Amino acid sequence: MTDRWVAWVQRPVTATILLALTVLAVLGMAPLAARVERDDDLLAFLPADSPEIIGFREVSDRFGGLDITFVGFETADALDPAFLRKLGALATDLDELEGLDATLSLANVDDFRQDPSGGIVSDRLIQPDDGMTREARWERIRSRPQVAGNLVSADGKSALLLAFHAVGSDPRTVAGGIAAATAKHFEGGSWHLGGSPAIARHIYETTERDLAILSPIAVAVILAIGIASFRSLWATALALGTTSIGVLATFAALGATGTPFTLVLSAMPVILFALGTAYSVHLLSRATSARRDGLSTSDAVARALRESGATVLASGLTTVAGLASLATMDIAPMRVFGLTTALGIGVTLVLALTLVPALLSRFGLDGAPPPGGRGGPTERLAKATIGSPRLVVATLAVVLAVGAYGTTLVDARVDVRAFLAPGSEPARAVQFLETAFGGSQVLQVEVTGDAGEPAVLREIRRLQDALSAVPYATRTDSIVDVVPLLNQAFADVRRVPESREQLGLLYGFVAGRRAVDALVTKDRTSSLMHVRLATNDPDGLDAAVAHAETVARPLAGAYRVTRDPERSRALAVDAIAHRLGNATAVRQVFDEPPTASVAVLSAALAAYLSGPECFVPLPADVAAALADLVVAEVPQTVWGPAIEPYGAPDEVAMAIDSTLPGLRLRYDAEVAADALLAATGGDATQRDIVAGLWLEAADPVLTPDPRGTTVLDVRVTGTPVLYRGLARSVTANMISSLASSLLLVFILEVLFFRSVLRAFIATTPTAVALVVIYGGMGLAGTHLDVGTSMLGSIVIGAGVDFGIHLARAIDDRGGDVFAGVADAAPGIWVNASMVAAGFAVLTLGDAPPLFNIGWLTTGAMFTAALATLAIVPFGWHRLAASTTRA
């Protein structure tokens, strides 16, 4: 078979045919490769059936996307008109940015407030030309909890613009558009882009930029090592050229199948160059050795093919199988990575066994064999290991023990900080957002249930209060922050409305507003709470998620809406005590409630009767006199005749009846709020909220009832939950892929060597290299992530190649270990050096993920080479000795 193969390959016409076919294939593949599109969806790295991803996608669909870019500004004064003008111009520009749903900032936040001339004003909260003093603006902002600390920092020197991405938009493109618009309006200013889309954009762009710069350098380094090893540009160019065609084939396959190019695939060309060149390198190493021994090119190539052709084939197929085993992973981009890289290796392998020998035979082979054969350090290493079996075993035991200990320290984490180079813009943005706005990580808690029922909203507020105790939580936002403000606009009291009808009306007026849509669905079957976290530390995020789940879970269940004065009061007391502290003082005020003075009530009624909202407006003096009488409970029969000149008494009475009860409640609540603030020493900005809570103490509540029709469910989601899911998925996938790869490799080696023991010895260096590398990762504190989880397959692919070549070379020399080492070691070292050098170049960039893969793979290649050259000779020698003894 081999002889026929050699004969066929060395026919002159074969070289011509193979060259023509290769050129045609390249021409055919190029247009397909050009079709490949990018996919930067981070969610693709989670299995589609993971509960985290399902939850995140569902919530994202329901609430209009959870991708939010934070644009933070450092300025001398965020309330300065000139700054607000620029912010407004930016918001206007961003409104027109495709893929961006809405923006929220100081420049465009809507507000309702009392109109001194009656009614309310609907306007921007503040405007550059509103004529207000800075103090007045600041006072207004402080009274709006959804703005203070959210859109402007506590010291007024930082502002934040929230940019809500539309569902289905490309986060990276939109974040790029936001960056460009911000740069245009704030040229020379200090601003930061934060949030998941901005961080993803940075990671992708840094990685792409690094790869664009470093890939050619890596190829040049590999080329230089090849030339230095073989002293032949032609031979090295052949090795690299066939690998390039393998890379092209993978892109063509992606283009032909419409499979997008993901971040994981960015490293694929370098990996292919590193692994794929090995096959030609081994052949060239053997052929140049044969040339040195005085053979003609044709004979040298024939000998190289006969000696190592089958080994190259076996080694290549084993690597292909190892990579293809990634298809068992449930992370789609990793599957694609495994299969396409296997395809690329397969193409390279075929070309190494056909085109390379054909062209060498046809056009000649110059150069020399790489150094490292007989008498070199490798042979001395083999001699040392064979001569000191106890030392080998002891060393191996120590290495494995330390490595195994290190592997126990490896944890799968998605640590955003690890993706950001220190001092990089996103790293500074993360720091800025943490310092000025309480962080950029947001946890979401979805409550599924009737958000059109006021009693449900009160339970949501109770949960929201509990969530404020989540570790690292700096602020919480929910629909229960918005609804009371709307109620205050329409009914003067900042509270959850009493009735479903009132709540429905409020929802109706704010339908379609992004700030509301992010908190409650249009059909009001679901609401979302946002918990901002001041940490990016994986442990902190995990703790926050766990706490939120513990706090939220008990709310799930069936309820009915009941009147339960005790429970209503307890809820109100708890809510007020949460805001003001001192629950005992709060209860005391509830036990002895104060009431509004008659004078205050009369003045308020008079203002209404003479104001623009009264359909029978009275002159101010008449209204004041009438209000005094009405509040003193003087009957209509007394004041009616006097009022007739100004309006029909029955209509005036109707106007009074529609207003006075509400006024009485409102002013009693405000007096109670004053008493509560005085008793607890609470912040005066809480007055309206406390007054509203006071009024809610008489409202219906939810009572647990298994047969109840109000059913609530709770789900914690958001990027911290996704990170946790991704970490779990990476761990599970890595374990399964490593196990299946090693098993597959072992089975193939058993078939190749026709011996379980030999297969075990040949596989052991790879296993040792894996333990050393993952142990090193654990000891160095490098987390296992999507990138580093690929390491196992790379190590297996290259390590197996070394083991098979060395073992086969020893066998070919009739069991002469040192002769086998002399034959195989040069190729192993050249290949290890080329791979290591290629990956070492990646450590020179700014992208931390590439840095990690770079140094780990560099270490892995040398570890695998060293382990192979120490263990296989030792193992083969012991095996031969025991066979002889037997």
Added chain:
Amino acid sequence: MSSALWMATFALADDAPTVLTETDAAMNRAKDLTIQWTVADMAPGGKAPRALGFQVRVKGPKSLTSFDAPADLKGTRVLVLARDQMWVWLPSYGKVRRIASHVTEQGFMGTSYSHADMNASRFGDAYTAASMTETGEAWVVQLDAKPDAHAPYPQIEMTVAKSNHLPTRIAYQTAEGKTIKVETRSDYACQAAVCLPGVMRMEDLTRPGAWTELHRATWAADTGLADDVFTVRTLQMGL
């Protein structure tokens, strides 16, 4: 004057300012109008459009709008007496609230129409006609915002049918000429000299997939609506 004679007059317009003036005149020919609209509003990524329904009575700058759908808003009435002055009857609260609104670019009840779009009846008040092109059926007039007119859009490209001098397509544009919203008006019907579109559709190009369609159900022109229809008393007590 018959409709045919009006149309004959329209066809004589030959410059942009004249087309704008006559379009404004054609859009405001009624002394009063009573229209029942049904509305379909689609949000980006929405599965089905949201339904609204309201009746609007218009007399000059004044209008009274009564909502009958969705259920949340049923019975709600909105009285507008000036561009930034409106009163709302809140049935579930049993009270009238006066709202002085200075924010006209907000979506009207969450639709793709802003309050400014809904109230735009005389483009000549805020825009000047800068240029015009002509096809066999229509004039395409480029409008530029007047300085200090607080126009909601820097530019508008309005397509006006020669047949009735009424707009069929209005492209709302940024200062750079980028179209951000497109409104189409079709199925015009006329009562005497007053013509009204049967369907008005607004697409928000900045939010792909967002659109709002108003379908005229019934309408009547010049029914002699009394001035006291447009008062706080009527708002609270009903008609």
